[in-house]
Amino acid sequence: MTTPATPGQNSPVPVTILTGFLGSGKTTLLKRVLGESHGHKIAVIENEFGEENIDNEILVDTQEHILQLSNGCVCCSIREDLRATLSDLGERRRKGLLDFSRVIIETTGLADPGPVAQTFFMDDEIAGQYVLDAILTLVDARHAPQQLDERQEVRRQIGFADQIFITKADLVEPAALHALGARIYQMNPRAPQRAVHFGEVPLAEVLDLHGFHLDAKLEFDPEFLGVKDAPQAEGHEDCDHAHGQCKHDHDHDHGHDHDHACHEDHVHTEACHHGHDHGHGHAHHHHHHDDDVKSFVFRSDKPLDAAKLEDFLGGVVQVFGPNLLRYKGVLHMKGTSRKVIFQGVHQMMGSDLGAPWKAGEAKTSRMVFIGVDLPREILLKGLENCVAR
Numbered sequence: 001m002t003t004p005a006t007p008g009q010n011s012p013v014p015v016t017i018l019t020g021f022l023g024s025g026k027t028t029l030l031k032r033v034l035g036e037s038h039g040h041k042i043a044v045i046e047n048e049f050g051e052e053n054i055d056n057e058i059l060v061d062t063q064e065h066i067l068q069l070s071n072g073c074v075c076c077s078i079r080e081d082l083r084a085t086l087s088d089l090g091e092r093r094r095k096g097l098l099d100f101s102r103v104i105i106e107t108t109g110l111a112d113p114g115p116v117a118q119t120f121f122m123d124d125e126i127a128g129q130y131v132l133d134a135i136l137t138l139v140d141a142r143h144a145p146q147q148l149d150e151r152q153e154v155r156r157q158i159g160f161a162d163q164i165f166i167t168k169a170d171l172v173e174p175a176a177l178h179a180l181g182a183r184i185y186q187m188n189p190r191a192p193q194r195a196v197h198f199g200e201v202p203l204a205e206v207l208d209l210h211g212f213h214l215d216a217k218l219e220f221d222p223e224f225l226g227v228k229d230a231p232q233a234e235g236h237e238d239c240d241h242a243h244g245q246c247k248h249d250h251d252h253d254h255g256h257d258h259d260h261a262c263h264e265d266h267v268h269t270e271a272c273h274h275g276h277d278h279g280h281g282h283a284h285h286h287h288h289h290d291d292d293v294k295s296f297v298f299r300s301d302k303p304l305d306a307a308k309l310e311d312f313l314g315g316v317v318q319v320f321g322p323n324l325l326r327y328k329g330v331l332h333m334k335g336t337s338r339k340v341i342f343q344g345v346h347q348m349m350g351s352d353l354g355a356p357w358k359a360g361e362a363k364t365s366r367m368v369f370i371g372v373d374l375p376r377e378i379l380l381k382g383l384e385n386c387v388a389r
């Protein structure tokens with residue numbers, strides 16, 4: 001075992017959010033990961049829905065610090081609870097009372113990971129001490145097809161994911177597994193997929209994925225870019241969720257300005273796991289489902305005007321923030337020789353300067369939007385209007 005890199009006392013602690021519907025295998029994976037002699041000091045934050053806290057019993061043998069958040073819907077009370085828990089953890093760490101260099105948050109199966117993720121963008125104190133590493137979403141191969149049809153939180157959890165783990169593949173036929181992989185890919189082509197048997201997954205694929213780092217190397221799968229022109233990216237006829245009616249979209253910060261509180265000191269360039277396809281090189285043949293979580297890509301070869309873009313995106317996140325699950329992009333802005341990297345969750349948007357455009361490199365702006373019921377044509381048109389004159 002190599003000794004893992006440990007963030008210094010003053011550098012932000014990476015946080016991993018583990019999400020997935022009830023019974024999808026989160027505790028199994030966490031137990032397996034924590035059981036490994038990994039050398040990391042990990043604080044685990046559990047958010048259980050319901051009275052019984054069985055997971056703590058299951059996990060209790062490990063030497064990790066496990067904290068329990070109060071019961072209840074993660075969407076509403078969570079932010080304050082989570083903020084307070086993280087703040088308290090940080091203080092104890094600073095005083096030398098607790099030693100940890102990683103945080104894993106296991107959300108309840110019914111949770112929308114959005115508010116949890118936003119905690120790391122909204123609060124200066126938290127943003128200074130922690131950095132969101134990635135959202136990992138577990139998908140139960142046996143039950144997901146039906147859950148995807150019936151449960152919006154399952155679709156949203158997939159939309160948010162930086163990495164997808166498909167569990168219980170042993171319970172389904174290869175064809176069903178392939179169809180599920182293709183369906184997920186259609187919803188979130190950005191997130192690599194990997195089948196995981198009873199939580200057996202290398203730790204390197206759980207921690208330090210850099211899914212949220214603004215200056216991580218963003219790679220879009222070339223096949224994914226092709227999605228832009230493919231029919232499945234269009235049309236919302238079958239969507240049954242009017243804006244603002246989504247039960248799990250408890251986004252209480254309408255009216256907040258989008259902030260730019262993202263850390264600027266990340267130096268992670270080559271290690272990004274995005275864009276690699278773990279054996280799911282799906283051709284886009286599985287168009288049987290029209291899930292309401294959809295993605296589309298904007299591309300432009302012309303430089304963009306920073307002020308116009310900021311205005312436009314500011315308005316977009318105000319209006320469509322609750323439905324915007326994830327967006328991310330590499331932009332060519334007029335007046336800078338460096339790439340501008342931007343990304344966000346709901347209303348929280350941040351941007352940062354990336355590497356300079358290389359000589360001979362095509363200066364193409366690329367943005368991916370993943371969300372529910374997004375007005376694709378309006379957004380694409382608006383973005384086209386942000387081209388610098």
Ligand SMILES: Nc1nc2c(ncn2[C@@H]2O[C@H](COP(=O)(O)OP(=O)(O)OP(=O)(O)O)[C@@H](O)[C@H]2O)c(=O)[nH]1
Pocket residue numbers: 020021022023024025026027028029055108109167168169170171196197198199
């Ligand atoms: N067959 C099979 N069963 C699995 C696999 N992974 C987990 N399970 C089983 O699925 C059940 C649920 O797993 P948990 O880890 O408790 O799921 P969870 O997501 O923590 O569940 P909640 O706490 O209800 O949200 C358990 O009985 C696990 O043993 C797998 O890869 N294959």
